[in-house]
Amino acid sequence: MNTDQLIEALASDVAPVSRHAVGRRLVAGIALGAIGTILLIGLWLGFNPQLDVAMRHYSFWVKWGYTLSLGICAVVATTRLARPDSGTLGWLWVMALPVALLTAIGIFEMSRVPSAQWLAMWLGETWSVCSSIVFMLSLPIFGGLLWSFRRLAPTRLRAAGATAGLTAGAWAATLYCLHCPEVSAIFVLTWYTLGISLATLAGAVLGPRLMRW
Template identity: 60%
Template sequence: MNTDDLIRTLSRDVPRVPRRVLARRLAIGMAGGGIVTMILVTAILGIRPDLRVAMHGFSFWMKWTYTLSLGVGAIFAVSRLARPTPVSLRWLWLLAVPVLLLAGIGIGELVDTPSRDWLAMWLGGSWKVCPWLVLTLAMPIFVGLLWSFRRMAPTRLRAAGAAAGLAAGAWAATIYCLHCPEVSALFVLTWYSLGIVLAAGVGALIGPKLMRW
């Protein structure tokens, strides 16, 4: 049997893969993990009582814009890395754009704030727990993304794990905004980002072990 005949024989009874199956599976994994994270925030941490008022202010949307932009970029990277085909990740430098924009806002805060108040503005009232809460809240979303990967064929396992952790951390931080009362861009840039980076690091560390196929 020549090669062409062999390929035709092997592919004869292969079922057609539905369109958008990858997007649907990622959406299910993200939604499942996000629901668990939302339950944890509402049941354990609690929604900030002034949320309705806060949503009319700049600081709330500043935080959400930052975390959402990172989350969208990271989930796009996840969707690319879930496929076995070679992909270029050069475009990931675009994730630096929201970081730089937030840093610019933070510099503006420093200019408008007396230097004696800089430390308090940077640390806020929850700097010791914020990164760890973001990391903890990211775990259900990360598990949901790992579930999504079980039917896929990633080949760059460490990169895929890091991207999944980054996405989980960013979306967990987005949900955490519903609880967090901090208003400083410097706080968000430092402590939110640290939690997101920790989640990406965990993903890079354990992703190759859990995504192996």
């Protein structure tokens, strides 16, 4: 049996795979992890008792819009890196757009108050714990993504780990909005982004170790 015959024999009984199989697998992992994150928020932090009021203010939707946009971009990147032919990720520059927009909103908000209030807007009441909480809340989602990757075939493990961490951090930050009382755009830009960055860094470090196949 020559090489071509061997390949043909091995491939003869392989069932076709849906083109959306990778995406569904990743969404399932994110959903499983998100359940854990929501439970953590409910049992550890508690949901914002004024959430219904907060959702009527534009600042809540600014937070959600920022974290959701990062999360969606991260999921797309992770889906690509879950395949052996991961292709280019140069398009990820689009993630700079929500960062730039939130920066503009933050500058606008600060321009409307006296400079003496800028530090309070930047630090809020929870700056010392916000980033670490976002990172902790990302762990269940990252665990769900690791479960997803057990059935996938990434080849760029560090990049895949980084985008998985970015995905986990962004969606954890999105769910954290259900608790967080902060309203300043500059607060979100600084401390939410730091928490998401920590999750991304952890994913980059752990990816080569945990995503081997």
